[in-house]
Amino acid sequence: MTKTITLAQGNGGQENNELISKVFYKAFANEILEKSEDAAIIHGGELAFSTDSFTVSPLFFPGADIGKLAVCGTCNDLAMMGAKPKYLTCSVIIEEGFPVRDLEKIVRSMKKELEVNGAIVVSGDTKVVPRGSVDKIFINTTGIGEVLKKGISSNNITKDDLILVNRDIGCHGATIFAAREDIDMSSSLESDCASLYPQVKALLDADIKITALRDATRGGVSAVLNEWSKQSNICIEVEEEKIPVSDEVNGICEMLGFEAAALANEGTFVLAINKEDAHRAVEILKTFENNSHATIIGKVTDAHLQKVILNSSWGTKRFLDTPSGELLPRIC
Amino acid sequence: MTKTITLAQGNGGQENNELISKVFYKAFANEILEKSEDAAIIHGGELAFSTDSFTVSPLFFPGADIGKLAVCGTCNDLAMMGAKPKYLTCSVIIEEGFPVRDLEKIVRSMKKELEVNGAIVVSGDTKVVPRGSVDKIFINTTGIGEVLKKGISSNNITKDDLILVNRDIGCHGATIFAAREDIDMSSSLESDCASLYPQVKALLDADIKITALRDATRGGVSAVLNEWSKQSNICIEVEEEKIPVSDEVNGICEMLGFEAAALANEGTFVLAINKEDAHRAVEILKTFENNSHATIIGKVTDAHLQKVILNSSWGTKRFLDTPSGELLPRIC
Structure with missing residues (x-):
């Protein structure tokens, strides 16, 4: 150090x-x-x-x-x-x-x-x-x-679970960057900052089998997936094109040289849901504002324990690593 | 404002x-x-x-x-x-x-x-x-x-209570001031910073009838007494000479132009104890390190509701007001 x-x-x-x-x-x-x-x-x-x-x-x-x-x-x-x-x-x-x-x-x-x-x-x-x-x-x-529901833990994820996100990712990080650099986004880009309890409550009320939940703040979705892969000793395989990212966020990512998955969020969470209930969970998430892109992004395997693999639509694979370096200070 | x-x-x-x-x-x-x-x-x-x-x-x-x-x-x-x-x-x-x-x-x-x-x-x-x-x-x-003991509250102090302090006051404020101004105190002056739970536990174990407790941090003993007088709608009368103040703290007070009772503490607390138990409480407090000056400093009356009166040894009286002004920033 x-x-x-x-x-x-x-x-x-x-x-x-x-x-x-x-x-x-x-x-x-x-x-x-x-x-x-x-x-x-x-x-x-x-x-x-x-x-x-x-x-x-x-x-x-x-x-x-x-x-x-x-x-x-x-x-x-x-x-x-x-x-x-x-x-x-x-x-x-x-x-x-x-x-x-x-x-x-x-x-x-x-x-x-x-x-x-x-x-x-x-x-x-x-x-x-x-x-x-x-x-x-x-x-x-x-x-x-x-x-309200005991046993939700990032240490218990297994191959019985699928990995979901509730909405398109990276909006908070992209918004703060744009605001700080005075980039004029005449677009609709704004922070995803929102309270997630109502969404969790709806999932619990519908008896969705939730294994783990984590909001993707600093370090973004990448950090969450990597933490989970280590805590539960699993491999998480994600379909890159399934990860919802808006055009505005993609644009900011190009300027920043970051991946959208490393950008901070404040109203976006990753879910590990039992396969049986994953599709039903997506439908529930979609009923909430700004969640029209809620989707399953990946699955749990044992291909490379404690690693996250990004599968591209062309059939290539690469590791999605825990973000490192300065990223954006004072993002939250 | x-x-x-x-x-x-x-x-x-x-x-x-x-x-x-x-x-x-x-x-x-x-x-x-x-x-x-x-x-x-x-x-x-x-x-x-x-x-x-x-x-x-x-x-x-x-x-x-x-x-x-x-x-x-x-x-x-x-x-x-x-x-x-x-x-x-x-x-x-x-x-x-x-x-x-x-x-x-x-x-x-x-x-x-x-x-x-x-x-x-x-x-x-x-x-x-x-x-x-x-x-x-x-x-x-x-x-x-x-x-451990329900009902301790600054809103319930009555004429049945006496007012105590566990030790000499003002050491934290005086120490920070001296350290910041680079005043060489070759003396024993040091912050009173200490955990008070052991003292409270000892009082509870001895079944002392505690009405209220408050640590005298920012604003010092003055702030606590004034808050209590308002919260419990009482008058607190304090014998000025009973308030224990060390020579070192008195010295710093003269330089600062403050009253010791307005200086911050971090291991000093004010107690409102039922009259029956007040002397026993002092004896218990005195068994703790740095508490040799634990004492009863005042009583509750209805002379001037919501006010604190300082009685001097010459028989004069004055109000001890809630401290105001800048005092010492970044004291804690």
């Missing part, structure tokens, strides 16, 4: 994983942490518990703002464990001189998104730091959810 | 309270939040839940560092509700270029302090932001505690 922290160590990919395991997991070692789920399962399996800090720049962008993001991000981590988001804490670190009007706008976005989840903020902390000590505002939200 | 955020709005005092109530409480309004306790009580009264972000500068100072502070701060908020700290999340925002060795040192401090509380970190988040976007490192910890 390097002697000083690098941007790559916050990318949601390979260097980030290394930092987390060598510094944090090493010191804090315990069974719950080592499961590496989106949220910790505590209190006899009854509750899910997850934290996230948000540093996104710019604060306001097409489709959402840091406030909506801060509620979606933490509530989604809970939903990914089959939990209903219930209680959130909200801790803000604000730079001296930040406009109160912007703070109010951010808090209103949070409130609106809390309602979508049926969650409430029960505790908070407000710090103000001198100019230059923080760039505008950072928000931490930490949430507790009530587990 | 001002149009832009000021340092005073993060001081733990009057302007801070105004910002919290006008922006956050207004939007997030719910019964639990409005109780304004150190931690929210949830899940049928079984669990306490609290968050804190730490921005202290410098990161390392006599008596502690940001890591120890981050664990003590959140665990203490849980302990103040009669809860045993159990599960913590840890979310760090690190500036690009930060030394890995310092990060490891901070994480080791956290681990050591977790052990004092018998708590574990079960979930985390690591963000790295470009140089200049944050000053070195900020840490958020959010904790869940198991309530």
Whole structure:
């Protein structure tokens, strides 16, 4: 590992994983942490518990703002464990001189998104730091959810499962990049930022056999698939052309030199669903806004354990690796 | 309120309270939040839940560092509700270029302090932001505690209670000020930063009738007493000379122009204990390290509801107000 922290160590990919395991997991070692789920399962399996800090720049962008993001991000981590988001804490670190009007706008976005989840903020902390000590505002939200369905875990995926995504991928990453570089997208490109609990609830209500769920934030769909292949000791084979990507996102990817599968999302999740129920799950997902491209993208095999294979329509194969390098800092 | 955020709005005092109530409480309004306790009580009264972000500068100072502070701060908020700290999340925002060795040192401090509380970190988040976007490192910890004794609340203090402190006050604030201004204190002055759960546990084990507890962080003992006087609609009368203050802290107070009672603490708490048990509580507190000055400092009356009165040894009286103004930014 390097002697000083690098941007790559916050990318949601390979260097980030290394930092987390060598510094944090090493010191804090315990069974719950080592499961590496989106949220910790505590209190006899009854509750899910997850934290996230948000540093996104710019604060306001097409489709959402840091406030909506801060509620979606933490509530989604809970939903990914089959939990209903219930209680959130909200801790803000604000730079001296930040406009109160912007703070109010951010808090209103949070409130609106809390309602979508049926969650409430029960505790908070407000710090103000001198100019230059923080760039505008950072928000931490930490949430507790009530587990509705026990046993959802990224460690239990098998060949009985198919791999799905709920919508076209990469919109959040592409939107932030475009906003930051002042690229004029007169198109409809906007962040996918959304609360996923309603979709999870609908799947649970329909008794869909869910093995694992994970929202594809930093590191994108690539990071999720690679984490799953390692955690469940499986090979995931994905049909490249099945992965839904919009023309706008493809355009940004060309400029950035990234794969869409490595771009961050904030309302896009990957599902491992028992084969029996996978098609039914797709139909349920499609009933939700922006999910018309929900689809099965791959299957589980034992071709190359702990690896993700991309099969192209021409019959070629290549590994889809965990993203590495700087990607986009301050994406969330 | 001002149009832009000021340092005073993060001081733990009057302007801070105004910002919290006008922006956050207004939007997030719910019964639990409005109780304004150190931690929210949830899940049928079984669990306490609290968050804190730490921005202290410098990161390392006599008596502690940001890591120890981050664990003590959140665990203490849980302990103040009669809860045993159990599960913590840890979310760090690190500036690009930060030394890995310092990060490891901070994480080791956290681990050591977790052990004092018998708590574990079960979930985390690591963000790295470009140089200049944050000053070195900020840490958020959010904790869940198991309530050992229900009903401890700052809203229930009556004339049946006496007001205590567990030790001499103001050490954390004075230490940070001295460290930042490079004042050479060849003395023994160091932060009081410590986990308070062991002291609370000892009081509960001895069946002490605890009405309320609050750690006197930003805004110090003054802020706590004033909050309590409003929350319980009482007058708190304090004997000024009974408040234990060390010579070193008094010295720093003179330089700063602050009252010791307005200085931040990180291992000092105020207790409202039923008269019957107050002396026994002092004896128990005194058995703990650094607590030789534990004492009863005041009583509850109805002389001036929602006010705190300081009685001097010469028989004069004055109000001790909620601190206001900038105090010390980045104290915790």
